[in-house]
Amino acid sequence: MSAHTITLRGRGIVGGCAEGEALVTHETISGWGGIDPMTGTIIETHHELRGVSFKDKVLVFPGAKGSSGWSNAFHMTRLTNSAPKAMVFNIMNTKIALGAVVTHAPSVTELDQDPLSVIETGDWVKVDGDRGVVEVTKRARSL
Amino acid sequence: MKLTDGEKAMLDGSCGPGKQKAMELLVRYAEALGAERFVDTNNVAGVPGSSSLFLQNYYKQRAGNGDYETIFSLYDLDSDIVVPVPKASSYCCHLQGGMDPELWPAQGMSREAYDHFREDEAEVASHGIQLLKTCTPYLAGNVPVKGEHCAWMESSAVVFLNSVIGARTNTEGRESTSAATITGKIPDWGFHRDEYRFGTHAIEVEVPVESVMDWGMLGYFVGEAVEENIPVITGACGQPNLIRHKHFGAAAASSGGVEMYHIVGSTPEAATREMAFGPRKPVATVKYGAAERRAVYDRLNSNGSDTNVDYVMLGCPHYSIEQLWEVARLLEGKKIRSGCSLWIFTSRAVKSTADLNGYTKTIQDAGGLLMTDTCSAIARAVPQGTKVVALDSAKQSHYLPAIMGIEAWFGTTEDCIQAALTGRWNGDLA
Numbered sequence: 001m002s003a004h005t006i007t008l009r010g011r012g013i014v015g016g017c018a019e020g021e022a023l024v025t026h027e028t029i030s031g032w033g034g035i036d037p038m039t040g041t042i043i044e045t046h047h048e049l050r051g052v053s054f055k056d057k058v059l060v061f062p063g064a065k066g067s068s069g070w071s072n073a074f075h076m077t078r079l080t081n082s083a084p085k086a087m088v089f090n091i092m093n094t095k096i097a098l099g100a101v102v103t104h105a106p107s108v109t110e111l112d113q114d115p116l117s118v119i120e121t122g123d124w125v126k127v128d129g130d131r132g133v134v135e136v137t138k139r140a141r142s143l
Numbered sequence: 144m145k146l147t148d149g150e151k152a153m154l155d156g157s158c159g160p161g162k163q164k165a166m167e168l169l170v171r172y173a174e175a176l177g178a179e180r181f182v183d184t185n186n187v188a189g190v191p192g193s194s195s196l197f198l199q200n201y202y203k204q205r206a207g208n209g210d211y212e213t214i215f216s217l218y219d220l221d222s223d224i225v226v227p228v229p230k231a232s233s234y235c236c237h238l239q240g241g242m243d244p245e246l247w248p249a250q251g252m253s254r255e256a257y258d259h260f261r262e263d264e265a266e267v268a269s270h271g272i273q274l275l276k277t278c279t280p281y282l283a284g285n286v287p288v289k290g291e292h293c294a295w296m297e298s299s300a301v302v303f304l305n306s307v308i309g310a311r312t313n314t315e316g317r318e319s320t321s322a323a324t325i326t327g328k329i330p331d332w333g334f335h336r337d338e339y340r341f342g343t344h345a346i347e348v349e350v351p352v353e354s355v356m357d358w359g360m361l362g363y364f365v366g367e368a369v370e371e372n373i374p375v376i377t378g379a380c381g382q383p384n385l386i387r388h389k390h391f392g393a394a395a396a397s398s399g400g401v402e403m404y405h406i407v408g409s410t411p412e413a414a415t416r417e418m419a420f421g422p423r424k425p426v427a428t429v430k431y432g433a434a435e436r437r438a439v440y441d442r443l444n445s446n447g448s449d450t451n452v453d454y455v456m457l458g459c460p461h462y463s464i465e466q467l468w469e470v471a472r473l474l475e476g477k478k479i480r481s482g483c484s485l486w487i488f489t490s491r492a493v494k495s496t497a498d499l500n501g502y503t504k505t506i507q508d509a510g511g512l513l514m515t516d517t518c519s520a521i522a523r524a525v526p527q528g529t530k531v532v533a534l535d536s537a538k539q540s541h542y543l544p545a546i547m548g549i550e551a552w553f554g555t556t557e558d559c560i561q562a563a564l565t566g567r568w569n570g571d572l573a
Contacts, residue, residue: 043546045545066397067298068301070314092177093400097176
């Protein structure tokens with residue numbers, strides 16, 4: 001069982017370094033009304049991660065959608081210790097830019113490979129928001 | 144970033160610590176976006192310094208104080224120190240809030256929460272911020288003009304502002320609008336720029352879209368189809384009025400993240416299809432026909448199974464006076480069924496007209512309540528024991544069942560009033 005590591009390079013938008021287990025979704029995430037800021041759990045009715053919490057995970061997702069309360073909802077998760085450890089995403093918009101800034105979670109975007117195809121839930125991910133580097137160690141899988 | 148001398152002066156502290164902390168946040172935000180400069184704004188819609196009991200207690204425990212200045216500094220401006228809060232230098236209105244100023248006991252709010260609400264409101268007013276208390280500022284006195292650079296929160300208001308009015312804003316957040324209020328600056332990115340506002344997706348409407356419910360359904364469909372891109376709508380959809388735009392945009396901003404749309408021949412930047420797309424070619428063409436209409440109706444009703452309705456909520460986004468007139472006509476001389484509640488939400492400005500016109504009394508006489516400032520999703524307030532709600536808003540149907548864990552039916556305003564009068568859901572797709 002050898003660890004297989006992949007390095008992605010992009011643009012850091014919130015500095016600092018953090019690492020943790022990846023939680024990956026191919027669906028955009030709503031902030032206000034889409035997550036419970038007290039627990040970091042996704043509550044949106046039709047979401048593939050409904051009922052799953054991103055607390056202490058490295059959240060890998062396409063981007064932010066929905067209410068302008070996105071930044072406020074993620075900001076709140078920092079206060080309730082339910083925030084993701086880091087964020088890796090593809091689509092820039094004002095919701096995620098402001099949300100990542102006030103959540104203080106190291107965040108990287110504009111990566112040279114699509115993080116949604118490289119990273120799977122359970123992989124170990126190191127995010128360096130200062131250098132814009134995401135290092136992925138694939139989870140060992142039994143054959 | 145390229146900063147002007149005035150912006151540099153705010154950033155280096157020459158204009159005081161409040162503006163300095165606000166500029167620091169705006170610079171971090173603008174750099175995250177990749178913006179190169181700021182644009183001046185004198186029209187902000189936000190919720191500056193507004194605080195829940197959670198925030199007050201949080202900062203009381205950790206910073207020794209949960210007052211307006213502490214929350215505005217440490218939360219709104221994401222500052223590491225508490226700074227004196229400057230008065231607004233840009234015209235700013237306060238969006239919706241957490242409770243009705245009079246009917247809060249019916250909403251299940253505590254006296255303590257109400258007292259804090261009043262204190263907050265006094266602070267907001269004393270800082271020069273207009274207490275419009277609505278998600279529809281454009282129905283309560285703040286109507287921007289075409290081309291005006293704004294910094295607005297509230298996704299349904301943002302999409303209305305860009306698409307129907309032709310003014311310019313991104314979907315701002317609490318922290319950026321609070322910072323903009325005291326600096327008059329917002330990142331020059333996204334919808335502030337001409338090249339960003341052209342259509343990306345073609346939506347071809349093949350079934351007649353006429354009723355408000357149909358416009359809400361089309362919006363919900365379009366949001367799912369284009370996510371946060373810019374749809375250009377052509378086909379059998381005629382000339383929607385303000386209410387239809389309000390419900391369409393709110394729905395599209397909820398199921399997707401639509402911040403701007405074009406309806407060819409109707410919205411101001413879409414006199415023609417060519418004008419709407421500008422230099423872009425549509426990346427996809429999506430058809431909305433009878434099958435799509437049926438599918439979106441079923442999806443909006445997928446949270447309903449029990450036809451016994453105990454709550455009817457109207458006013459998402461906040462009802463216009465025309466909608467209150469319609470409801471008053473439907474309720475005239477009738478009584479809401481015992482065991483069922485009807486709450487209708489609007490702004491204080493619109494309610495004052497409803498009071499004058501007798502609509503508030505008509506609603507009360509029927510057994511309903513006309514509330515202001517908030518809604519069930521924002522206040523997390525439904526009548527005690529609510530299990531099944533009926534709604535005429537696709538946006539509220541998207542959020543309320545998820546937030547409150549209740550069943551929901553979606554239909555026309557008339558379906559909803561019928562449910563309030565009979566206690567039964569009888570809506571169907573005509």
